[in-house]
Amino acid sequence: MEELLIVTTGGTIDKVYFDDKSDYQVGEPQIGRILEELGVAFRFRVIPILRKDSLHITDADRELVRATVAAQPTRHVLVTHGTDSMVQTAQALAPVAGKTIVLTGALNPARFRGSDAEFNIGTAVGAVQSLGAGVYIAMNGRIWDPARVRKNVAANRFEADAG
Amino acid sequence: MEELLIVTTGGTIDKVYFDDKSDYQVGEPQIGRILEELGVAFRFRVIPILRKDSLHITDADRELVRATVAAQPTRHVLVTHGTDSMVQTAQALAPVAGKTIVLTGALNPARFRGSDAEFNIGTAVGAVQSLGAGVYIAMNGRIWDPARVRKNVAANRFEADAG
Amino acid sequence: MEELLIVTTGGTIDKVYFDDKSDYQVGEPQIGRILEELGVAFRFRVIPILRKDSLHITDADRELVRATVAAQPTRHVLVTHGTDSMVQTAQALAPVAGKTIVLTGALNPARFRGSDAEFNIGTAVGAVQSLGAGVYIAMNGRIWDPARVRKNVAANRFEADAG
Amino acid sequence: MEELLIVTTGGTIDKVYFDDKSDYQVGEPQIGRILEELGVAFRFRVIPILRKDSLHITDADRELVRATVAAQPTRHVLVTHGTDSMVQTAQALAPVAGKTIVLTGALNPARFRGSDAEFNIGTAVGAVQSLGAGVYIAMNGRIWDPARVRKNVAANRFEADAG
Numbered sequence: 001m002e003e004l005l006i007v008t009t010g011g012t013i014d015k016v017y018f019d020d021k022s023d024y025q026v027g028e029p030q031i032g033r034i035l036e037e038l039g040v041a042f043r044f045r046v047i048p049i050l051r052k053d054s055l056h057i058t059d060a061d062r063e064l065v066r067a068t069v070a071a072q073p074t075r076h077v078l079v080t081h082g083t084d085s086m087v088q089t090a091q092a093l094a095p096v097a098g099k100t101i102v103l104t105g106a107l108n109p110a111r112f113r114g115s116d117a118e119f120n121i122g123t124a125v126g127a128v129q130s131l132g133a134g135v136y137i138a139m140n141g142r143i144w145d146p147a148r149v150r151k152n153v154a155a156n157r158f159e160a161d162a163g
Numbered sequence: 164m165e166e167l168l169i170v171t172t173g174g175t176i177d178k179v180y181f182d183d184k185s186d187y188q189v190g191e192p193q194i195g196r197i198l199e200e201l202g203v204a205f206r207f208r209v210i211p212i213l214r215k216d217s218l219h220i221t222d223a224d225r226e227l228v229r230a231t232v233a234a235q236p237t238r239h240v241l242v243t244h245g246t247d248s249m250v251q252t253a254q255a256l257a258p259v260a261g262k263t264i265v266l267t268g269a270l271n272p273a274r275f276r277g278s279d280a281e282f283n284i285g286t287a288v289g290a291v292q293s294l295g296a297g298v299y300i301a302m303n304g305r306i307w308d309p310a311r312v313r314k315n316v317a318a319n320r321f322e323a324d325a326g
Numbered sequence: 327m328e329e330l331l332i333v334t335t336g337g338t339i340d341k342v343y344f345d346d347k348s349d350y351q352v353g354e355p356q357i358g359r360i361l362e363e364l365g366v367a368f369r370f371r372v373i374p375i376l377r378k379d380s381l382h383i384t385d386a387d388r389e390l391v392r393a394t395v396a397a398q399p400t401r402h403v404l405v406t407h408g409t410d411s412m413v414q415t416a417q418a419l420a421p422v423a424g425k426t427i428v429l430t431g432a433l434n435p436a437r438f439r440g441s442d443a444e445f446n447i448g449t450a451v452g453a454v455q456s457l458g459a460g461v462y463i464a465m466n467g468r469i470w471d472p473a474r475v476r477k478n479v480a481a482n483r484f485e486a487d488a489g
Numbered sequence: 490m491e492e493l494l495i496v497t498t499g500g501t502i503d504k505v506y507f508d509d510k511s512d513y514q515v516g517e518p519q520i521g522r523i524l525e526e527l528g529v530a531f532r533f534r535v536i537p538i539l540r541k542d543s544l545h546i547t548d549a550d551r552e553l554v555r556a557t558v559a560a561q562p563t564r565h566v567l568v569t570h571g572t573d574s575m576v577q578t579a580q581a582l583a584p585v586a587g588k589t590i591v592l593t594g595a596l597n598p599a600r601f602r603g604s605d606a607e608f609n610i611g612t613a614v615g616a617v618q619s620l621g622a623g624v625y626i627a628m629n630g631r632i633w634d635p636a637r638v639r640k641n642v643a644a645n646r647f648e649a650d651a652g
Binding site for chain 1: 363
């Protein structure tokens with residue numbers, strides 16, 4: 001893996017807490033800071049294309065993500081995304097050819113103690129350089145085919161979708 | 164200090180994140196777990212009397228807190244509270260005689276990396292056993308007289324109130 | 327990935343600090359606790375076979391690790407190991423056929439803030455279910471061929487070995 | 490409290506881990522960084538006078554700490570120190586008149602998850618501005634008289650010394 005393209009769209013992974021508003025909001029993408037602090041042995045470039053809760057991501061947004069990924073020559077792509085509509089965005093990326101694309105995110109904000117963010121980014125990074133061309137989801141320690149996975153909202157985890 | 168009475172009312176310090184609701188909410192009081200993990204050398208008892216954002220604390224709630232504190236024989240009292248109306252609750256506790264009462268809370272949830280919760284609890288614990296009877300606020304590393312402090316909401320910190 | 331076999335051998339990832347001895351020592355394996363807290367969607371089994379600094383791992387120890395891995399029917403194997411001799415152990419595992427084996431560890435103890443442990447475990451977990459049979463090293467965000475990587479001790483990172 | 494003078498001497502609180510040496514060492518003082526990140530509402534100045542395990546602190550070192558504290562006009566003083574000989578250094582500071590001096594440290598390095606460092610610093614900060622002139626120890630959530638406390642090494646905590 002010469003270089004990793006990282007496209008960020010917002011989601012829980014980037015949520016921060018604003019005490020003056022007694023509210024969380026999607027903040028700056030966390031992944032660049034995390035990878036720098038970890039000292040990873042690959043080059044990466046972050047394109048912060050959206051900053052949304054994934055419930056608010058529209059079909060137009062998905063087309064924007066698809067076009068952004070397609071326009072870059074990089075072969076290995078990681079997309080950070082809210083979990084609620086991650087599967088739909090993964091499916092919208094299916095037409096992109098010749099690239100290995102892995103979507104990931106977090107069930108708890110990266111800024112939280114015990115967040116799954118660093119582990120999930122690790123899973124995605126391990127998968128993106130090991131798999132052939134295609135679109136994948138890395139959540140809960142598994143690499144999922146977007147056609148066969150769903151988020152179980154009540155249990156707050158990804159699981160196989162019997163379909 | 165034989166024993167510390169801890170009254171919890173909610174606030175940012177206890178906020179947790181619920182991904183299935185894409186929302187933060189005031190959760191279980193964190194202070195008991197924190198003090199246990201730290202292995203403190205004093206007995207403490209936690210009374211979880213309210214679980215509210217401090218913007219929603221009413222005068223009736225304040226009267227409840229006052230009556231709860233007054234009803235206990237314990238001399239040393241720590242109250243965890245949201246920051247937005249901590250000063251008002253401190254002033255409502257002024258009539259309680261013969262006790263050292265310190266209010267504290269956090270600008271970032273205790274569950275966040277880099278939260279001020281543990282430090283603030285420490286400041287309150289250090290002050291409550293060192294001061295005479297009265298009501299005090301422990302925030303931003305200072306022990307404040309409730310009559311001469313305010314929360315600067317824009318700057319997200321407590322500061323002297325020229326008053 | 328039906329099930330992941332995890333063999334632990336010690337190393338920095340499991341180091342804890344003992345104040346009464348003013349010393350770090352290799353403690354209980356951390357990986358099982360980490361994966362449980364993260365709520366991973368796969369079964370795993372931990373075999374804690376050694377608890378050593380990797381500088382003290384002998385050829386007999388490596389043979390023990392090899393025999394342990396070979397004796398289990400599980401196809402996907404993760405080995406946690408100290409970083410100083412991780413490459414040698416990876417090479418000693420080369421004769422094991424029909425399994426995907428990924429070694430990982432940490433440059434900072436898992437118990438440290440900012441440790442690379444969770445990220446590295448994530449990278450290994452992402453790779454182990456994505457790669458074919460063989461032995462690999464997951465460190466610094468890369469999946470390395472054990473024949474072409476070395477630990478740069480002075481810089482404290484893994485890098486390609488021109489070899 | 491106009492200003493807080495902080496004198497650092499090393500100890501577990503400042504221990505960091507060096508993977509290339511498979512060893513911990515007393516590193517840079519952590520307290521300045523911690524107080525800055527917390528955004529405390531008082532001025533402070535750090536004098537890093539020693540960087541030692543407290544088992545290696547000599548009487549000459551204690552005299553240096555005493556002279557350093559005495560030479561500064563600041564009334565409020567916090568000393569960070571290793572826990573094994575904190576009581577002796579506190580006793581050596583007894584001759585300093587007209588100042589409130591609180592010693593604290595940590596049983597686990599500040600860089601560890603779950604360290605008591607931030608809480609202990611908070612306890613010391615709360616006490617130093619609440620107490621009259623004298624020398625005190627802030628550990629395990631208690632403010633101790635140096636003449637009546639000891640470190641129980643086996644249990645790894647401070648406790649009352651029946652004397």
